Amino acid sequence: MAELDADLKAFLVEHNKKPPVPKDVSPLLFRGTIGTAKEPPRRAPYVKDFLAPVKGGEIVVRIYKPSQDIEKPLPICVFYHGGGFMGGDVDGYDYPLHQVCLEANCIVASVNYRVAPENKFPTCFYDCYDATKWVSEHAAEFDGDSDRLAISGVSAGGTLTIAVAILARDAGNEPKIMFQAPMYGVYDMSASHDFQSRKDLAEGYYHCLSTGEVFDAFLVNTEEDKKHPFLSPVNIEDLSNLPKTFLMTMEYDLLKDEGKYIADRMIDAGNDVEYYEAPGMIHNSFVFSAFSPKAKEMVNDVFIDRLKKAFAE
Numbered sequence: 554m555a556e557l558d559a560d561l562k563a564f565l566v567e568h569n570k571k572p573p574v575p576k577d578v579s580p581l582l583f584r585g586t587i588g589t590a591k592e593p594p595r596r597a598p599y600v601k602d603f604l605a606p607v608k609g610g611e612i613v614v615r616i617y618k619p620s621q622d623i624e625k626p627l628p629i630c631v632f633y634h635g636g637g638f639m640g641g642d643v644d645g646y647d648y649p650l651h652q653v654c655l656e657a658n659c660i661v662a663s664v665n666y667r668v669a670p671e672n673k674f675p676t677c678f679y680d681c682y683d684a685t686k687w688v689s690e691h692a693a694e695f696d697g698d699s700d701r702l703a704i705s706g707v708s709a710g711g712t713l714t715i716a717v718a719i720l721a722r723d724a725g726n727e728p729k730i731m732f733q734a735p736m737y738g739v740y741d742m743s744a745s746h747d748f749q750s751r752k753d754l755a756e757g758y759y760h761c762l763s764t765g766e767v768f769d770a771f772l773v774n775t776e777e778d779k780k781h782p783f784l785s786p787v788n789i790e791d792l793s794n795l796p797k798t799f800l801m802t803m804e805y806d807l808l809k810d811e812g813k814y815i816a817d818r819m820i821d822a823g824n825d826v827e828y829y830e831a832p833g834m835i836h837n838s839f840v841f842s843a844f845s846p847k848a849k850e851m852v853n854d855v856f857i858d859r860l861k862k863a864f865a866e
Contacts, residue, residue: 555832556833557805557835558834558847558848558851559847560844560847560848561833561835561838561841561847561848564759564841564844565757565758565835568759574763575767576767580639580668580669580771583639584640584641586640587635587637587640587641587645588634588636588642588644588645588647588840589645589648589840589843590645591843591844592648593647593652596651597618598619598620598621599616599617599618599619599621600616600618601615601695602614602615602643603616603695605664605688606683607667607679607680608679612665612666612680612684613665614663614664614665614684614687614688615647615662615663615665616661616662616695617650617653617661618660618696619655619660623696626692627658627659628657628659629660629661629688629689629692629698629699629703630653630659630660630661630703630704630705631684631702631704631705632650632653632661632662632663632664632705632710633664633666633704633706633707633709633714634646634663634664634706634710635707635709635839635840636668636708637708637765637767637771637772638668638669638677638768639668639669639670639768639772640668641708641709642665645840646840648842648843649842652857653853653857657860657861657864659703659860659864660697662684662688662697664681664684664685666684666713667680669771670771670772673772673774674772674773674778674781678717678783681713682717682720685702685704685717685721685730686728688702689702689729699728699729700729700731701731701864702728702729702730703730703732703733703734703796703860703863704718704733705736705856706735706736706738707737707738707837707839707840708760708836708837709738709768710735710736710738711735711736711739711740711812712740712783712784712786713738714733715733716786718730718733718796719782719786719795722794730796731797731863732797732860732864733796733798734799734800734801734856734859734860735798735800735801736800736802736852737801737803737806737808737809737812737837737839740811740815741785741788741811742769742784742785743779743780743785745780745787746811746814748810749810750809750810750811751807751811753807754805754806754809758805758835759835759837760807760835765807787811787814792824793822793823793824794824795819795822795824797826798816798825799826799859799863800819800827800829801831802829803830803834803836803838803852804830804832804833805833805835805836806835806836807836808836809830813828829855833847834847834848834851834852838851838852839853839856
């Protein structure tokens with residue numbers, strides 16, 4: 554294994570002094586610890602919140618544009634934040650999306666899906682799908698090109714990404730998604746496979762097995778929900794006809810083996826898939842790029858490179 558990044562290692566020394574997340578943690582208090590409030594070094598010149606209709610209400614979709622005046626429609630990346638399905642929001646994940654918008658020269662649409670326990674499974678999945686359809690249908694209103702639509706997300710957002718791609722496929726490619734980039738998601742919530750990384754990296758590397766179990770309990774209605782294809786897509790029988798895929802995991806993340814497993818299954822199903830394990834990185838390094846230059850280089854910059862290449866094709 555590559556050496557753990559020094560900045561992330563220093564962060565973990567302090568983080569691991571804290572007690573484990575208790576089973577009765579208050580979601581309202583915990584949500585304030587997800588993401589970062591750090592000011593990005595460069596800001597997209599246009600950032601505006603829109604309301605997208607979803608079943609039972611409306612949710613915010615935050616649009617980032619690399620210029621106030623766009624001469625021709627730009628490609629779009631719809632982004633689903635992380636936070637264990639019970640935390641995170643468009644504010645906490647604002648920091649890295651300015652970089653994505655500016656360096657990939659694309660429009661970013663960040664989805665503020667509803668979270669548990671107020672909104673139990675499967676609300677967030679359909680929120681993300683409905684919001685993605687809305688972005689596609691309304692692309693022209695914010696200078697977007699609906700024919701160049703990508704989706705991506707981190708952690709819980711990685712899980713949501715694959716589900717949205719499958720929902721779109723099963724709806725007859727509605728909306729039409731050209732590229733997906735799920736990053737360090739959970740793909741086997743049912744623990745139906747004996748993945749070694751869940752043992753070797755279970756504790757001590759920010760996202761812990763015990764913490765994941767707390768998150769899962771807030772999300773699901775019953776233990777049976779964990780077997781649902783959205784939450785355990787490693788067991789989906791038909792993974793064919795998915796968009797071109799760039800699937801990223803972190804070397805020091807307990808979820809990495811299931812990421813590699815589902816990437817291999819997608820390849821076996823005939824999809825165009827690139828798998829990448831970010832060396833020396835831990836869970837949530839996409840956001841930790843706020844204080845780790847190596848995380849920016851190994852995670853954010855690599856993602857932006859693949860996004861640009863997909864849009865160019």
